Amino acid sequence: MKEDIVDPVLEIHDLTVSYSRKPVLWDIDFSLPKGCIAGIIGPNGAGKSTLIKTIMGVIPSSSGYIKIFDQTLNAVRSRVSYVPQRESVDWDFPASVLDVVLMGRYGKLGLFKNTNKQDKRIALECLEKVGLQDYTKRQISQLSGGQQQRVFLARALAQEADLYLMDEPFAGVDAATEKAIIEILREMANKNKTIIVVHHDLQSVVNYFDWVILINMRLVASGPTQKVFNNKLIQEAYGGKLTLLTEIGNILEERQIPPREK
Amino acid sequence: MIAFWIILTGSLVAISCGLLGSFLILRKMSMIGDAISHAVLPGIVIAFLLSGNREPLSMLLGAGFFGLLSTFIIEYLHQKAKLQTDAAIGVTFTLLFAVGIILISVFTGKVDIDQDCVLYGEIAYVPIDLWILDDGTIMGPRPIYILSTVLVLIVLFITIGYKHLKIGTFDPAFATAIGIPTVLWHYLLMGAVSITTVASFESVGSILVVAFLIGPPATAYLLTDDLKKMLIITCILGVLISFFGYWLAYWLNASIAGCMTVLLGVFFTIVFIFAPNTGILAKKLKSNKNAISI
Ligand SMILES: Nc1ncnc2c1ncn2[C@@H]1O[C@H](COP(=O)(O)OP(=O)(O)OP(=O)(O)O)[C@@H](O)[C@H]1O
Numbered sequence A: 001m002k003e004d005i006v007d008p009v010l011e012i013h014d015l016t017v018s019y020s021r022k023p024v025l026w027d028i029d030f031s032l033p034k035g036c037i038a039g040i041i042g043p044n045g046a047g048k049s050t051l052i053k054t055i056m057g058v059i060p061s062s063s064g065y066i067k068i069f070d071q072t073l074n075a076v077r078s079r080v081s082y083v084p085q086r087e088s089v090d091w092d093f094p095a096s097v098l099d100v101v102l103m104g105r106y107g108k109l110g111l112f113k114n115t116n117k118q119d120k121r122i123a124l125e126c127l128e129k130v131g132l133q134d135y136t137k138r139q140i141s142q143l144s145g146g147q148q149q150r151v152f153l154a155r156a157l158a159q160e161a162d163l164y165l166m167d168e169p170f171a172g173v174d175a176a177t178e179k180a181i182i183e184i185l186r187e188m189a190n191k192n193k194t195i196i197v198v199h200h201d202l203q204s205v206v207n208y209f210d211w212v213i214l215i216n217m218r219l220v221a222s223g224p225t226q227k228v229f230n231n232k233l234i235q236e237a238y239g240g241k242l243t244l245l246t247e248i249g250n251i252l253e254e255r256q257i258p259p260r261e262k
Numbered sequence B: 001m002i003a004f005w006i007i008l009t010g011s012l013v014a015i016s017c018g019l020l021g022s023f024l025i026l027r028k029m030s031m032i033g034d035a036i037s038h039a040v041l042p043g044i045v046i047a048f049l050l051s052g053n054r055e056p057l058s059m060l061l062g063a064g065f066f067g068l069l070s071t072f073i074i075e076y077l078h079q080k081a082k083l084q085t086d087a088a089i090g091v092t093f094t095l096l097f098a099v100g101i102i103l104i105s106v107f108t109g110k111v112d113i114d115q116d117c118v119l120y121g122e123i124a125y126v127p128i129d130l131w132i133l134d135d136g137t138i139m140g141p142r143p144i145y146i147l148s149t150v151l152v153l154i155v156l157f158i159t160i161g162y163k164h165l166k167i168g169t170f171d172p173a174f175a176t177a178i179g180i181p182t183v184l185w186h187y188l189l190m191g192a193v194s195i196t197t198v199a200s201f202e203s204v205g206s207i208l209v210v211a212f213l214i215g216p217p218a219t220a221y222l223l224t225d226d227l228k229k230m231l232i233i234t235c236i237l238g239v240l241i242s243f244f245g246y247w248l249a250y251w252l253n254a255s256i257a258g259c260m261t262v263l264l265g266v267f268f269t270i271v272f273i274f275a276p277n278t279g280i281l282a283k284k285l286k287s288n289k290n291a292i293s294i
């Protein structure tokens, strides 16, 4: 099922994506309202990272179109921010925490301009938001996994965008940090920014997200969490891994979420 | 004066190669320099056959073209045929090198050229490879002019492209996402490597080129965790090695390129053992201290 909305931030129409002509995503068709925190949920290999990379233009699509703020990506690139999966880069790269966060400002600079005081001030503010103000000079390989994740988050914040796409920002992050990050995201959503998060922990979905996009190579469902995050659709997305699903059913019951859409 | 010209040549090559090599090793492509230095052979032969002389500009163009071609083939094999980068590099450069050898053997007699003069340019001959004007004025060694031009181009390329090269090396997906043309920068870098290796090994030989592409950056990488400092240390190391390498060769009456390469190895080993943070001695001391404090 799919929710139709007016004036969407992100609109994806009939999207197909393939790696060397083998389709890994098809029938992707959904829209997203402004100011929501949306979770992209699906099993490993479902194409969650692929979807985000395609939205960001890192991977080309084979058919369909994507509109952001009712425009093409190129027209609004500076308003869109991206957090890649942490394992996608080599953390032994010779750079400090501040260097990496400053990279968030590069999109706004041309080829010839350098980061200035203002950029640095913004970067430091973002580091403070994620609680890394004492680590600005630290080499990035000397950080824990969770701290590296927060560096990526700070870099995304430094982009000062209106739409954020985050690939598993909670992977390897401890509970306290996860809570701090979700607080930051909430605050941003309240300021009418839209945040899309690839997420694996089904237990926290109901608490974290206003909107859920269930995918498994094709779109299973997209809509407000209470409407689409139910047993039947989760089962459809995860393809009958029963033990897991009973567990989810129990969780849903515990939280007294209506298991079926109204 | 001989010493001066040779040390200057070594330094020019070392700095150009080191600056590019720093980005290559961070991109895990350090062997691309070796590959390119072999893959350009057909280009040199073809340029020679077409122009009929050993004029450096046409050679550089031919070689540069094949250098770029080889990086395209490597990218293609890697992206489309899903070959590992190192395998793609290996297949490509052996193939192109073989083509070059065949061309040479087919056209022997017509071609006053052999692998030796292509691959094993000799730095000791730099001072006698003079550029003489039509009126007889001696302008100094010809390679110095070529290598200085290359160095200026490379320094310009790195300073202008620094931000984009840095982010494209660290996090290509993010760089693409914020609108930086990472693919273009990749090919620009490969083009720069092609031109530099070709221009350099014509005068100093391929071994020294490959050594300067990898040695100083790898050593500098152990000494610092800041990319800018890594580039600066690489340049300083290159000059030091050229200087001491020449005098070592002079003193031992040995091959200059050989002595410079050996010195590189010595520098790297010293740093590898004694570097303040990353050296094995520092690590050992640290773990001992921990053991004691426990
Ligand atoms: N570079 C690639 N070349 C070919 N196939 C790929 C490539 N990257 C991913 N795939 C395939 O595309 C499918 C989707 O991968 P993707 O990384 O988008 O999954 P995901 O939902 O992010 O998984 P995870 O939860 O493990 O991060 C998988 O079947 C994967 O094997």
Ligand SMILES: [Mg+2]
Pocket: A048, A049, A050, A085, A167
């Ligand atoms: Mg993924």
